[in-house]
Amino acid sequence: MRVPVRLVPLTAVTAASALLTGCFASTGADRAADGEGRRIRVAHMLPPRSGLSPLSDDAFKLSRWSTAETLxxxxxxxxxxxxxxxxxxxxxxxxxxxxxxxxxxxxxxxxxxxxxxxxxxxxxxxxxxxxxxxxxxxxxxxxxxxxxxxxxxxxxxxxxxxxxxxxxxxxxxxxRGKTVNPVGAGTGPFELTKVNGTSSAALDRYDAYWGDKAKAPGIDVTFVPDGTARAAALRTGEADIVEAIPVSQAAVLDQDLITEVPMPRTNTLYLNTEKGVFKDASLRAAAREAIDAESIVKGVYEGRADVAEGLLGPALPWAAELRSTVKRVKAGDPSGKSITIGTFTDRAELPEVAATLQQQLQKAGFKVKLDVREYTNIESDALAGEFDAFILSRATVLDSGDPAAYLYSDFASDGSFNIAQLADDKVDAALSKASGTAAGDARRKAVIEAEAAVLGTDAAVPMLHERVIQGDAAGVVGAAHDPRERELVTAATYVK
The missing domain is CATH 3.90.76.10 (Dipeptide-binding Protein; Domain 1)
Incomplete structure (x- = not known):
């Protein structure tokens, strides 16, 4: 079913187009000499955070460009x-x-x-x-x-x-040196040849590739954090493939140019269990009970998301089949308790989610202040436990294809992404069991038991599971639509 087209203010379109002017200009090698097509212009959401080091989350850009490969x-x-x-x-x-x-x-x-x-x-x-x-x-x-x-x-x-x-x-x-520089160092069908800081990157086809030769002569990447600008790039033909189109922009685009896929990505409110208001488990329970996730899905995501029943969503259908009722702490009285919620602007929906949560929690009795910044300016504070709560859009099987790694990273006592500052012996034991169980049904059961242990602490309140919305121009052939966000431009991708 098509979504009714809504009008966008002309000023918004003009500003977005101006932002992109020159970003996708022809390189002079735009069209392949053998007539196979032209270079693929990609608009990415997040700029590199660590100079495209594969030891960071920037690795997924290298993977999505088919330049760096794994065993x-x-x-x-x-x-x-x-x-x-x-x-x-x-x-x-x-x-x-x-x-x-x-x-x-x-x-x-x-x-x-x-x-x-x-x-x-x-x-x-x-x-x-x-x-x-x-x-x-x-x-x-x-x-x-x-x-x-x-x-x-x-x-x-x-x-x-x-x-x-x-x-x-x-x-x-x-x-060489303390950093890892992937320029000209991969094995994939495209060679990374140039990186312009956090603004753009260029890749050329690698003709000595061990597998099938890339059909496109190269890729020109521009990092466009502004969601309206990314959507405008697809609408105006400035980009061929556009990553992470905001829900607010999806309805105004030609629906034939967008693809929507349930993702293993959960929008979660992490609560600081180590200090502040939410050190009290009963107040964490009060926050959970105050949240109306369905209204967020309908109001912020315009129905293009799924209400969360747990940390793992419909991209892992076995999770719902194995899940049982979680034992919960009784909610306390939050009246007059002051909290600060942090989140970031890089995902266009999150500031609006924060504003909605502010209203819901204030209605329950909390006094709520918001701190919203770009991700690069807020991540360190979040990991250091500087907020009472933090809203995060989190991939749950991004790394190994198995959710145990995500659960360990986010909720183990020594997890490297433990925003909730959780240190719980029962949770640690459940996570260790899940991590050590052989792949298959037994492991899936252990993973769900670990999820239940985490949810029982109310250290995290899962709100919704996102769907990825990707834009492909009419001439694009063979672009990947990968819920794990590992593939985007492959050797088979080209523009007619």
Whole structure:
């Protein structure tokens, strides 16, 4: 069913178009010499946060541009499949991977076992570690065309972990100095050739790629944090592929140009359990009871989201099937209690979610102040526990294709993304059990038990599960629509 078109103020369109003027200008190599099409113009939402280091969340940009690759990739079900490794076998704490022959990095050097070990060791010894390695001690050793990865304890998800873009394999040149520079150092069908800070990047087709040759001659990327500007780029033809179109803009676009997919991404209110008002579990319960998630879905997301029953949403259908009633603490009286809620502007809906929550919590008796900034300016304060509550749009299976890693990162006592500052023995035990259980039905059951343990503390109040809205211009062929946000432009993508 088509959404009725709504008029957008001319001033908004003009401002958005002005913002994009020149961003997607022709490079002079816009059209391929062999007539296969032109360079693909991509409008991304978030600019690089760490200079495109693969050891950060910037790794997912490298993956979405098909420039950096991993030993393993995941199929739609989350099962491990060959990539830079062709096969693997397990022996206790060790997994041995056979490295694909005939692969070269973009600087012309060969992919070898030593190169793989170099990348994995750099990730395993980084401070902080990539999120996928939270709680994991990992070492790697090369022997000819094989690499053996050993963990401190048995880990049934080593192949899935190695599929994370944060464990991409790069050429030795990328690791000179303290930072990791991926320019000209990947193995994918597109070579990253230029990065202009947080404004743009360029990639060219890598003709010596080991797999199928890319159909497009290159990719021109512009980072456009403003959601209205991104939508305008699709509407005016300034961009071919537009990432994360805001819900507020989706209805005014040609519905044939947008794709909507349920994501493993949950919009959650994290409550500070260590200090302040929400150190009191009964007041956390009061906050949970005050929240009307359905009104947020209808009012802010215009129905393009799903009300949350737990931390894991419809992108993981088995979660609802296994979930049971969670034991809750009785709500206390929040009257007159002052709290500060933080969130960020990079996702266009979050400030509006914050404003709606402010009204709902104030109606319940809380006094609520909002602190809304760009993500790069607020993340450190959130992780340091400077807010009473924080609204976060969080991917739940982004790293390994398995939600245990997300749950551990966000809610374990030593989790690297523990915004709620949670330290609970029962939660830690449930998370350890889930992390150590073999893949399959038993692991899924343990994951849901861990989710229940977290929800029982009210350290996090899941509100809704988002859907990704991606814009593809009429001439775009083969763009990926990936709920895990790992793929976007592939070797098969081109513009007619």
């Amino acid at each position: 393993v990739k995941l199929n739609p079900e989350g099962d491990a499949r060959p990539a830079l490794a062709t096969e693997w076998k397990r022996s206790g704490r060790s997994w041995t991977f056979t490295i694909r022959e005939g692969v070269t990095f973009h600087d012309g050097t060969k992919l070898t076992g030593d190169a793989v070990v170099n990348s994995l060791t750099r990730a395993a010894t980084a401070s902080p570690k990539p999120r996928i390695l939270d709680g994991v001690e990992l070492t790697a050793k090369a022997d000819g065309d094989t690499v053996t990865v050993t963990t401190a304890v048995e880990d049934p998800l080593v192949p899935q972990r190695l599929s994370s873009p944060q464990l991409s394999i790069l050429a030795a040149k990328a690791y």
